[in-house]
Amino acid sequence: MTAAVKKTDTKLIELSNLHVNFKYRQGTVRAVKEANLDIFSGESLGLVGESGSGKSVTAQSILGIIPTPGEIAEGEIYYFPEGEDGKRITLSDLKSKGKEFRHLRARKFSIIFQEPMSALSPIHTIGNQIIEAMMLARSVNKKEARNEAVKLLRKVGIPKAEERIDEYTFNLSGGMRQRAMIAMALAGEPEFLIADEPTTAIDVTIQAQILELLENLQKDFGMSLMMITHDLGVIAAVAERVAVMYNGYIVEKAFLENIFNNPLHPYTKGLINSIPDIKKTDRKLVSIEGVVPHPYARIKGCDFRPRCEKSIEGICDQSFPSEIECEKDHFVRCYLYNELEDDKK
Amino acid sequence: MFFDYIVRRLLIGVFIIFIISIISFFIIQLPPGDYLTTYLAELSAEGQRITPAVEQRIDALRERYGLGDPFHVQYFSWITGIILRGDFGYSFQWNSPVSAIIWGRLGLTLTISVSSLFFSWIVAFPIGFYSAVKQYSIPDYIFTFFGFLGLSIPNFLLALVLLFLGYQQFGVVFSGLYSSEFAGEPWTREKFVDFLRHLWVPVIVLGTAGTAALIRVMRNNLLDELQKPYVMTARSKGLSEFRLLLKYPVRIAINPFLSTVGWMLPFLLSGEIIVGTVLSLPTIGPVLLESLLGQDMYLAGSFVFLLGVLTVVGTLISDILLALVDPRIRYD
Ligand SMILES: Nc1ncnc2c1ncn2[C@@H]1O[C@H](COP(=O)(O)OP(=O)(O)OP(=O)(O)O)[C@@H](O)[C@H]1O
Ligand SMILES: [Mg+2]
Numbered sequence: 001m002t003a004a005v006k007k008t009d010t011k012l013i014e015l016s017n018l019h020v021n022f023k024y025r026q027g028t029v030r031a032v033k034e035a036n037l038d039i040f041s042g043e044s045l046g047l048v049g050e051s052g053s054g055k056s057v058t059a060q061s062i063l064g065i066i067p068t069p070g071e072i073a074e075g076e077i078y079y080f081p082e083g084e085d086g087k088r089i090t091l092s093d094l095k096s097k098g099k100e101f102r103h104l105r106a107r108k109f110s111i112i113f114q115e116p117m118s119a120l121s122p123i124h125t126i127g128n129q130i131i132e133a134m135m136l137a138r139s140v141n142k143k144e145a146r147n148e149a150v151k152l153l154r155k156v157g158i159p160k161a162e163e164r165i166d167e168y169t170f171n172l173s174g175g176m177r178q179r180a181m182i183a184m185a186l187a188g189e190p191e192f193l194i195a196d197e198p199t200t201a202i203d204v205t206i207q208a209q210i211l212e213l214l215e216n217l218q219k220d221f222g223m224s225l226m227m228i229t230h231d232l233g234v235i236a237a238v239a240e241r242v243a244v245m246y247n248g249y250i251v252e253k254a255f256l257e258n259i260f261n262n263p264l265h266p267y268t269k270g271l272i273n274s275i276p277d278i279k280k281t282d283r284k285l286v287s288i289e290g291v292v293p294h295p296y297a298r299i300k301g302c303d304f305r306p307r308c309e310k311s312i313e314g315i316c317d318q319s320f321p322s323e324i325e326c327e328k329d330h331f332v333r334c335y336l337y338n339e340l341e342d343d344k345k
Numbered sequence: 346m347f348f349d350y351i352v353r354r355l356l357i358g359v360f361i362i363f364i365i366s367i368i369s370f371f372i373i374q375l376p377p378g379d380y381l382t383t384y385l386a387e388l389s390a391e392g393q394r395i396t397p398a399v400e401q402r403i404d405a406l407r408e409r410y411g412l413g414d415p416f417h418v419q420y421f422s423w424i425t426g427i428i429l430r431g432d433f434g435y436s437f438q439w440n441s442p443v444s445a446i447i448w449g450r451l452g453l454t455l456t457i458s459v460s461s462l463f464f465s466w467i468v469a470f471p472i473g474f475y476s477a478v479k480q481y482s483i484p485d486y487i488f489t490f491f492g493f494l495g496l497s498i499p500n501f502l503l504a505l506v507l508l509f510l511g512y513q514q515f516g517v518v519f520s521g522l523y524s525s526e527f528a529g530e531p532w533t534r535e536k537f538v539d540f541l542r543h544l545w546v547p548v549i550v551l552g553t554a555g556t557a558a559l560i561r562v563m564r565n566n567l568l569d570e571l572q573k574p575y576v577m578t579a580r581s582k583g584l585s586e587f588r589l590l591l592k593y594p595v596r597i598a599i600n601p602f603l604s605t606v607g608w609m610l611p612f613l614l615s616g617e618i619i620v621g622t623v624l625s626l627p628t629i630g631p632v633l634l635e636s637l638l639g640q641d642m643y644l645a646g647s648f649v650f651l652l653g654v655l656t657v658v659g660t661l662i663s664d665i666l667l668a669l670v671d672p673r674i675r676y677d
Contacts, residue, residue: 065580067572097586106583119574121593123671133582168672184582 011080012192012224013039013062018075018092020054020061027296031057031070033248036323039192041082044218044225046239046256048232048271052292053245055228059194063109064096079104082191106136110185112214114197116177120169126153126180127165130187137188152183157213175206182213189221196228211237232275236260244268247293247303249320254330264332266308302335310336347675350668358661365653370420373637373646379412380437380640410435410643423643434643438636443647446632451651453522454621454628458613460544461552462606468556470602473563477598478590480568488560495557500616504550504623511546519546520624528627547624551616555609559602566601570594596670603666610659614652 020032032054039045047055060066062077077091094101113119120129127149134145146165153161156179169177178198185193195214199207215238218225227238235242235256242259244252244267252265263269270289290307293299301317302308308316315335324339326332381403388395406412411419426432433443476485511519522543527536570576571594579589621630629648636644668674 060577063581065577067577097580102583102585104583105581109581111578111581113574113578115574119578121575121579121597122673123597124593132584136583168676170673171676 009040009042010082011038012041012082013037014076014078014080015058015062016076016078018058018061018077019073020057020066020070021073022070024069029295030248031295032061034320035075035248035250037243037250037253039224039226041191042222042224044215044227044238044240046235046242047226047228047245048230048235048242049245050230050292052247052295054248055230055245056196058245059111059196059226059228062091062192063105063111063194064091064094064101065105065111066096079108081108106133107138107188108190109192109194110188110190111194111196112178112181112185112198115201116174116181117169117201120177120181120184122169125166125168126172126177126184127167130165130180130184133184133187149183149187152186153180156180156183156186156217157209158183174202175210178202178206178210179213182210182217186217186221190223192224192226193218193221194226194228197230198227199234200229200231208237214238232271244271247299249303249333250323251304251334252330252332258327258330262327262330264326264330264337265304265334266310266336267304312336347668350675351665354661354664358657361657362654365657366424366650367420369649369653370423370646371416372649373640373642374416374419376640378640380642381407381412383640384437406437423646427647433647436636436641436644438639438641438644443643446644447629447647447651450627450629450632451648453626454614454617454630455655457544457547457551457621457626457628458610458617460548461555461613461617462609464548464552465556465559465609466602468552469559469563473560473602474567474590474595476560476564477567477571492557492560495553496561498553500550500554501619501623503553504547504620507546507550508624519543520626522547522626522628547617547620547626550620550624551613554616555612559605559609562605563598563602566598567594570598600667600671603670604663606663606666607660611652611656614655 015035015037018032018035018037019030022029022031035054035058037058047058049055057066057070060070061072066072072092075092079089079091081087081089089104091101091104094104120126127146130149130152131142131145134140134148135142138145140148150161150165153165158164158176158179164172164176164180169180172180178201182198198214199210202210211234214225214227217223225238227234229235239256241255242253243250244259244265246265246267252259252263252268254262254264259268260272263272293303293306299305302311302320305311305316311317312335321333321335323331323333324337326337326340328340385395385403388399411422423434426434431444433447435441436443436446439446472488476488479485508519511517523536523539524543527539530536573594576589576594579593580586584592617628618630618633620626621628622634625631629652633645633648635641636648
């Protein structure tokens, strides 16, 4: 299995005990809690979870673009630049608006957002915005940047790119807009691309095309891809490894096959069971009993306990379970499982 | 597309001006009687005998200006006079053609109003920007406090307070637009410098409330825009924060700011009428008031009409500016 080889690949990003809080007068929203996650060079990782589970905030914290008043309250984010053996940059220590972090965002990291209509400026042409990204990432002049931008637009499948480059977003279709957004994200030839629900706002018929495009581009550019979605169909199509988030916690991490064939966490099981047939579905995750807790709520014990059929009194209501490796490369945060013995790892 | 847009706006503007001309002519005809009856009444109130010579003159005037004619005939001769000959009619009070009275005064009124507009913009833009970017900071609270103060103090009161303070503290009279020795003199460099020295008082008095309103507009617009996803996109590209703010959210937040010309101009013009009267400026303020009181219909009507035209022109300018900065309007 090729996926298993990936694990030995070089680490690109590491989240270590990451906490992200939004502090308000009414209370603190703990958007990400105790998150540990590795992202390897060239892999595609799926981050899945219900609305409000903290997927976007996790992504924003890696890029240093958490909106105020959000901030990293605890923990670290590391970046291991490709081709610079052993070098480690602690992103969480950098000033998010400082020069060093901005250069990394311009040249190494990129993100594609859910709604290209609102994520692109309504009063600048797509060319203007792509050329800007290009010039921030590489030392090219405006003319070269424009030529490159036209090429890039062609590459992402925009016909008549040399004309479309001067269009405004409101003159493009949803699919074309998202392609333009993708072109912009690729302008700096990033090592790490985050796609935050890139197909949610797009016509169903175009969704598959966009996903395929992203997959191909990831291979072409040799990037790492973090695909954020609440659609298990997207995960099945794109991801090699999966992390499942629930209410700010990463509750399960494993290779794709293990997540689908042997889900461990009751929440993951619920997700999988809510899909009648994985192969032909792209259904939203709506059919688990109960609702996500209120953002300000503090739950004693496991956050999933109120919705969990298997919760054990006296155990699950004490504290949130810590992360255990239950089978090789398969991590879960749940009291129902025991740690794999050391020699089997 | 841009051309179509402007042509459409122009046509609408012309139509509105036409309506304004009818309405302003109608309004000044509303009170019973006309200037001549008011004049006769005044004469007899002063105990003067109305000689046949006076009566004859009055009849001649009535005849010449068709004061006895029906509304549409009077209106038609007035408006064709304006369009064809630039003749706005005759001021009975001043015994001179209206056009000889209005242009100089209208020019000064416009100068003061437009200066106030720029004053408001220049002051409100950086303050609104700062208040939004540093929302809930101490300076933001201070600006907000003074903003509300500025909004709630009436113009004329501010004018009176400035007049009083100027006189009491410095022995200076802040009224007029130039020192007495320049009154009636042609414009020279010295007169212009003297004019600028006087200009700031009415500009500040007039501009204060508008500035306060504009600060709120700028702050709120920018706060809205700062939440928008495209700001995060720009950050994700590694653009520096200041450049990013200016290129994206500010550019978009500035649109409603520009469109304020549309409502600021009429607001300033009517404010100027009151302030001009209080500060006794050689602008249209004092004259308009008198002409309305004395039913000097052509003078009053022309002022009302031209103020309306200026408002329409202001709106037109702001529409064009808007279309220049915002492609969404151009392509509409
Ligand atoms: N700007 C913000 N201010 C306050 N709270 C926020 C902000 N952004 C996110 N949060 C909170 O952080 C938590 C996680 O939000 P996040 O956007 O990461 O969820 P998500 O998993 O991406 O959901 P979705 O699928 O709806 O995009 C939520 O409780 C949300 O209310
Ligand atoms: Mg999200």
